[in-house]
Amino acid sequence: MIGGLFIYNHKGEVLISRVYRDDIGRNAVDAFRVNVIHARQQVRSPVTNIARTSFFHVKRSNIWLAAVTKQNVNAAMVFEFLYKMCDVMTAYFGKISEENIKNNFVLIYELLDEILDFGYPQNSETGALKTFITQQGIKGQHQTKEEQSQITSQVTGQIGWRREGIKYRRNELFLDVLESVNLLMSPQGQVLSAHVSGRVVMKSYLSGMPECKFGMNDKIVIDKQGKGGATDEAGKSGKQSIAIDDCTFHQCVRLSKFDSERSISFIPPDGEYELMRYRTTKDIILPFRVIPLVREVGRTKLEVKVVIKSNFKPSLLAQKIEVRIPTPLNTSGVQVICMKGKAKYKASENAIVWKIKRMAGMKESQISAEIELLPTNDKKKWARPPISMNFEVPFAPSGLKVRYLKVFESKLNYSDHDVIKWVRYIGRSGIYETRC
């Protein structure tokens, strides 16, 4: 199991050091600094073995988090824990920075004592942790016996992510379907790979211990219903259903129920959390198509023309569109002409960045640029990195639709109808690249 956990600043100075196991000596903390943080070469692996001691590290801005062990630990678990640790810290004091860590070091030690015991991760749900580890010092001494046992049963309980007795005057929930659409396209416009990775993020402000059921246009569910129920409805909705390649759920979702019935039922944590993640590869709506044309005119000039076409309902508006056209390292000057938006050559980034604030569906726009090159002796050809694109569209490129989110709370006097529900779809570009 995890033998120790260290946090360093960018210089390699120790900000937090907690050792859980006797086999981790005091020199371990220096070994990581010398061999990884101060290493001359770029880090080639997130797992480093130094003198039979293994170090796992992740970096957040310029802070290094390193877990250290001498055993054959579950490596995936260690990384999951490090990410979780980052989440917990962010939930407590915001951004992970040297300043914040120094200011909260007592709190961090307290958290580390609670969520790692002898190197075994324990309950690390912030919802539960915040009930008894607070910045105002422990409530401990003022709690009643009932409160105490409520805390402990929550921390260890089946529903460790939610406490009892939550009350809201207005029961409300927000669902965000956030998708990132990834594309790799050949210069000829052939889709080399495309997938959507989506997340359903929920903000729940619900009283009591509500039982929720979430439904979407999952092809398997719709087909199943279609077989048993009305045929015309199946025909109608069958078209709109989507094939989900795979999905994963927050730990509140009853996985065995999903496995057997494919229904998504759960008691949600309070506040914001990620209900599910999913991935689709079939019938993806690619919001934009990029058509590149690069011509080398002699050895010192390149002509680039890029056309983008929007491919969605004309009534919808895409926002924050940015096209990044890489330029060779020996570029000496660039002239750009674009019909829409603003384009600039950024020498420091070796790219022409073309920004368009808004663009409606079924439109097209183009940019052309002349790139002057310095003659070089460098035999190495320019690698021609792909043209990448960023955007945001108000629909889900996978075609996912939320069908319902039902809320049941038998003990309190509110029903599904009283809950105010909001649903929003946002599609963003993930890695959206076209080779040129």
Place this chain on the structure above:
Amino acid sequence: MQEWANQLCENRQFGSKMTDSKYFTTTKKGEIFELKAELNSDKKEKKKEAVKKVIASMTVGKDVSALFPDVVNCMQTDNLELKKLVYLYLMNYAKSQPDMAIMAVNTFVKDCEDPNPLIRALAVRTMGCIRVDKITEYLCEPLRKCLKDEDPYVRKTAAVCVAKLHDINAQLVEDQGFLDTLKDLISDSNPMVVANAVAALSEIAESHPNSNLLDLNPQTINKLLTALNECTEWGQIFILDCLANYTPRDDRESQSICERVTPRLSHANSAVVLSAVKVLMKFMEMLPKDLDYYGTLLKKLAPPLVTLLSAEPELQYVALRNINLIVQRRPEILKHEMKVFFVKYNDPIYVKLEKLDIMIRLASQANIAQVLAELKEYATEVDVDFVRKAVRAIGRCAIKVEQSAERCVSTLLDLIQTKVNYVVQEAIVVIKDIFRKYPNKYESVIATLCENLDSLDEPEARAAMIWIVGEYAERIDNADELLESFLEGFHDESTQVQLQLLTAIVKLFLKKPTETQELVQQVLSLATQDSDNPDLRDRGYIYWRLLSTDPVAAKEVVLAEKPLISEETDLIEPTLLEELICHIGTLASVYHKPPSAFVEGSRGVQHKRLPGSAGSGESVESPDTSSAAGLSEAPPAVIPSQGDLLGDLLNLDLTPPATTGPTPPPSSGMQLGAMDLLGGGLDSLPPIPLRTDTPQSPQLPHQSPSPPDYSPTELGGDLGGSPAMGAAFGAPPAVMPASFNAPVSGGLDDLFDLGGGVGMTMGAYSPPKTIWLPAMKAKGLEISGTFARRAGVIQMEMTLSNKAMSVMTDFAIQFNRNSFGLAPAGPLQVLTPLNPNQSIEVALPLSTVGPVMKMEPLSNLQSGRVHWEATLPACCLPAPVLVLIVDSVS
């Protein structure tokens, strides 16, 4: 660094505002003094701030152990935050101040009785972290109570505490019966208590491999599976990792566990998913392949594995390392998912390299076009390592998928045209392998390769190019010029290149003897006379000898047809792979090494094995995968990585890497011939014509006084260039080093010594006797000996000489275990007493049925103990190897 400790306390958002920075600017001595005063202050807030400062100093590595009594005094407080800080301090310094740590015991014991469960748990948790014997004694009673506490939070903490205590004092834990209590907790009503108990038990069981501590039976498994649905993500990992150690009784039980584990594949936590994959991969072995469920399960495994690739890069890396194992074991799972392994421009380099590896493994006729297009793209990237690997991958594709070979070659030629130096070199190295796989097919490209001769500066690429020139000398008009140009700087080349150059020129000579006589003489003299490298020198001699004795035989040996190299490369050896599959998700699977390779002590030394499959014997593959078939049955030849070029060229790795011990080489007949070349007819050799040109050579054989340190593969490799020799020398890698170890130099000398034809009875060669035991070391008994095969029986022939003043009697011999299982076939027959200054010849027949133990080096016969209270020192006995080889033939 010192400053921030003081900042910390200034900037605190909670607690009173401190303006004590002046303490931190004073000298260290003063600082400790001030802290001491503060710690003893009456004001609670001041105390607390002082403890915080102490902790801050501790973190940055200052020694604040001097404050031990003062800090411990602050322990008696109802302020939980302060208490936790004091505990933190205690955990750090208790070990260095054991006597003072005792002061804390009372508070711990008292806290374990506190009405607040959080405080009870805190006390028992902290106490377990204090590794001081006296404290552990006091821990037992509170721990016993806490294990039965009414509050689950306390119980789950106590469960882990048992593991802590076991780490400090295992005996104590057993004596106090904590293990039984811990086992009871597996049936606890609270899932988190169950999970922690499982974690603690698994850890303790690891250090007691045979204790049967984790007595997994269907009932406990059922309890674990129930808890699995209810506990935290971490708890699920503990339980799944524990489940993976269980071996179901039959395929039905196996299936029912799999069914209950599969829902975990949808968990958001990647570690839960990977641990579930581990359980499924292992239990799947027991399912009959024709079962419907088996197919369903295979299909269910792919999507979650693909989903892991959308995790953060570090996790992707762990996932990819594991997928690499999974596709080797069961290629069918991911065979349609090639695209997800395409490299993204922004992937960290470690993810890129791993993806590339998996792409090659998944490459097949169906997807090769796509893969090639990708690889070509990668070959133009920036990162040198990545580009090299991509180029190499193209070559591997060509070897793996025959239909693509032509396209691969043309892609490689395109890349050579880019003239990017390292791309060109890498391409030449892989093209050489392609030639080996498809002889006489792509030789048209040689001209293009030759154009780039001058730009090659890496030894591996130079050696590859030279090999190509030598191999195809008859088709390259100016082969002699090309090779001659390399010869100019012969001594500046690396050994790899020198050896290759030597071989290539000999090949050239054999192909075009008329024009190249001068060249071959030149290289032979460079290799034998001017070089200090024993490998090179001896290879030179052998060629020389071969050429001068019988050019026809030389041709047969050097220009023999080479075996084709096989397609799958870099495969992990099957038993290791099985073990690693049992370790999916863990560090072992990331390193691709068994835990024993990187874990100290007793932990993880046990080797895990996959359970045998039900009914269908050992075969792992499903019928539809032919590529998997190669996996377990015929362990394929492996293209060695850089630096082992020669082995590569001649493809010596014909044996399964798994073979340990002295299995005789599979091929036969040929070896005898090969041996004969070296030994058999030597005494009837005609004089060497070349020798007259080089006056030094007659003495040369005698000029190698020190036993050369042969590197087996290389000698075997080039010597032969023939499969027969390859087999004889290379096949049993275990036996190999023996034949060239120390005393054989005598033998080699003999080989070259024309006059002194040692009696070569029955065609088998036995080296002359060497002194095994000098008289000085054995109270006057000198033993010299050798091994020989007489009439099909291996014999140890010894000369015993009495160099002492008294009579020696009662000889007996005993063999220690050795690599070949050599043991005396009968007693040592020395009938007469051995008088002073008398010698006696003894022949001891040997059998190979004795106990086998692998020795380093293998030929080490840490041999007999002759009963004259003299232990024969570990003799390196070369001959048995030769004898054995011959033996296995007959």
